[in-house]
Amino acid sequence: MRTRKDPEERKREIFAAAERLFMEHGYAATTVADITRAAGVAKGTFFYYFPTKDALLAAIGRQWAQAFAGRYQTMEKGTGAVEHLRAFMRLFEGDDPLERVLDQLIAEHQYRLMETIWQAMREETMDPLLIRILEEGVAEGSMKLAADRKTVVHFFWYLYDAIFPTEETLAAVDEDAIERNLALGHRLMETMLGLEAGALTA
16 A cells, blocks of 8 residues: 655755755756656646646755755754854855755856756745844944845845855865955945954954
């Protein structure tokens, strides 16, 4: 007798299989049939949850963002917005499988798809977390924003775009260069937030 699995467990199995295949073979080369075979589900089951492979990738992105928010909330134990922002940045700067999937999309020149997914993740989860931190900083007087909240959030992400290499440029950038760029990015963010030098790396 076949065991009926919880729908969320089934989705997690599809997510896990898709993430692994995207990283091993690339997004473009991975088919729905590959994913269903690796996850041990029928094609009908896949299409019950996701109308397309792009929709699956978007769902993986949303799941990653929600997991990020959950991890951040467990780290958000400090007193004050500056400490909360440091926790957010440390978590974002850590390694995560989705980052490698997004880099793979860039390497495959799937820019539209990558940007669409990342924008949705930002709008639904990441930006609201950042805005809450900024509002807390302004309210407690620890932050004096150099621009409106929306502009500061855009600036935050533009800095990270400039700091971290993609799969295509990784070979030309060493770890020391990344660390120097990261330190510069932190300093620029401190200036944007009216913080003392080193406040985000303390």
